[in-house]
Amino acid sequence: MFSIRTRDPGSYARTGTLKLAHGEVRTPAFVPLATKAVVKTLEVKEAAALGFDMVLGNTFHLFLSPGHELIKQLGGLHRFQRWDRPIITDSGGFQVFSMGHGTVADEIKGRAAQSAGERSGAILSIEEEGVSFRSYLDGSTKFMGPETSMEVQAALGSDIALVFDECTPFHADREYTARSTERTHRWLDRCLKWHAQHGPEGQIVYGIVQGGTDEDLRRSSAQEVAAREALGGIAIGGSLGEDKAQMFEVVEWTIEELPEARPRHLLGIGEVDDLVRGVELGIDTFDCAMPTRIGRHGMALVPDPEKRWRVDLAKARWKEADEPLLEGCPCSACEAGYSRAYLHYLLRAKEQTAQRVLTLHNLAFLQRLMAELRDAVDEGRLAAVAAAVRSGAAPWELATARA
Structure with missing residues (x-):
């Protein structure tokens, strides 16, 4: 089993x-x-x-x-x-x-x-x-x-x-x-x-x-x-x-x-x-429940340990932000090119698409993280990968972390 x-x-x-x-x-x-x-x-x-x-x-x-x-x-x-x-x-x-x-x-x-x-x-x-x-x-x-x-x-x-x-x-x-x-x-x-x-x-x-x-x-x-x-x-x-x-x-x-x-x-x-x-x-x-719960409340997972790995897109500071949700993220939401300003607007307009997009992103973030951690254990580089995550590396950047 x-x-x-x-x-x-x-x-x-x-x-x-x-x-x-x-x-x-x-x-x-x-x-x-x-x-x-x-x-x-x-x-x-x-x-x-x-x-x-x-x-x-x-x-x-x-x-x-x-x-x-x-x-x-x-x-x-x-x-x-x-x-x-x-x-x-x-x-x-x-x-x-x-x-x-x-x-x-x-x-x-x-x-x-x-x-x-x-x-x-x-x-x-x-x-x-x-x-x-x-x-x-x-x-x-x-x-x-x-x-x-x-x-x-x-x-x-x-x-x-x-x-x-x-x-x-x-x-x-x-x-x-x-x-x-x-x-x-x-x-x-x-x-x-x-x-x-x-x-x-x-x-x-x-x-x-x-x-x-x-x-x-x-x-x-x-x-x-x-x-x-x-x-x-x-x-x-x-x-x-x-x-x-x-x-x-x-x-x-x-x-x-x-x-x-x-x-x-x-x-x-x-x-x-x-x-x-x-x-x-x-x-x-x-x-x-964290990745789906915070997604429904307007938050996205990002590689930022100082902010508990999350950004709150409902905050007013993102109203005019043309930057993508997360640069380099391969999830479908980020690949679509949605800007933080657009997601902020959807959240303020109470459009459910924002909740779906953020949930997809958050789950994809954690799934990629776990895949990289599995690879790291198999390849004998867990210590280096763990240190990289704690310092703010994105999951898709971890493949380059070497022991």
């Missing part, structure tokens, strides 16, 4: 191939979000044309609408959205718990939030069986537990299903984090049991490491998850800290406890510098 091709001698980085029911994923790879069975603003053929091997669908959102039963009736998620390549589905745990952080915070402090459950999308209760919450669509009461999540993902027919976990918020104290992590491990076993009895042929399951920012809890959780031999891969989730330095310290603790033979997925991380550091630490796949 997963084969490692090359290991970087100076880091944990490696390249490989993840063989799944609907095709192969070249690793390390960035995985765009198709949260609601679509990469926002794009047609599926456009995402495929960019060269992505896999997309991520979201169990929570598809459970609420249109419903997993309907998607199964219509032939599964691949047929429903007309994507014939691999799909990974998030378990819904992050969405369930991120919507109820206020309620969880009150539980941590030892008091109930009487009004929290009245909010649409709020958690009503966290029990051993699972989580009751209010739908953000209509306020109706819904329930999701380990078996529910696996049942939904089985109906969707994804290539990779993630286990249901409690995504502990950053403000959780050690005692709560420890209890939550232990519950996540029990839920992991229930997910595996359900999948062994009912899971669709060809679908593999990833476990999720929790433990917050406590080193011993993280390492212990990684060991617990790695001990489940039925898992096809392992994801790193939960709160990773308050800054990048702490985040990658937590990731490194985790990596040191994980087996080399299984693929590793880093949940919700996709900034340019984070992808580079994640590759150095041996992450095989990443997912993040």
Whole structure:
């Protein structure tokens, strides 16, 4: 299923191939979000044309609408959205718990939030069986537990299903984090049991490491998850800290406890510098809403570390700028020759074409970056390429970076 091709001698980085029911994923790879069975603003053929091997669908959102039963009736998620390549589905745990952080915070402090459950999308209760919450669509009461999540993902027919976990918020104290992590491990076993009895042929399951920012809890959780031999891969989730330095310290603790033979997925991380550091630490796949989200808000990825690799084209300074979106960029948006002034105008006029163009550009930027990082590992020049990215080199300039 997963084969490692090359290991970087100076880091944990490696390249490989993840063989799944609907095709192969070249690793390390960035995985765009198709949260609601679509990469926002794009047609599926456009995402495929960019060269992505896999997309991520979201169990929570598809459970609420249109419903997993309907998607199964219509032939599964691949047929429903007309994507014939691999799909990974998030378990819904992050969405369930991120919507109820206020309620969880009150539980941590030892008091109930009487009004929290009245909010649409709020958690009503966290029990051993699972989580009751209010739908953000209509306020109706819904329930999701380990078996529910696996049942939904089985109906969707994804290539990779993630286990249901409690995504502990950053403000959780050690005692709560420890209890939550232990519950996540029990839920992991229930997910595996359900999948062994009912899971669709060809679908593999990833476990999720929790433990917050406590080193011993993280390492212990990684060991617990790695001990489940039925898992096809392992994801790193939960709160990773308050800054990048702490985040990658937590990731490194985790990596040191994980087996080399299984693929590793880093949940919700996709900034340019984070992808580079994640590759150095041996992450095989990443997912993040960033490139599509900032595109919808008028921002484009550019090789400028001081500005977080982005430019905000909605700002007035670009009103008369005749310069291209990004000189030398081979993406279809830049090849079309759109000026920054034109894109600024479209954004101010609320024309959706601007969102599409910027989304295409941002995804193409990250796809080219990951391709160059794979080549760099294979050719023994990752250190030079990583340094070039951090100094502001564009992805298409990295082929010349030599060790």
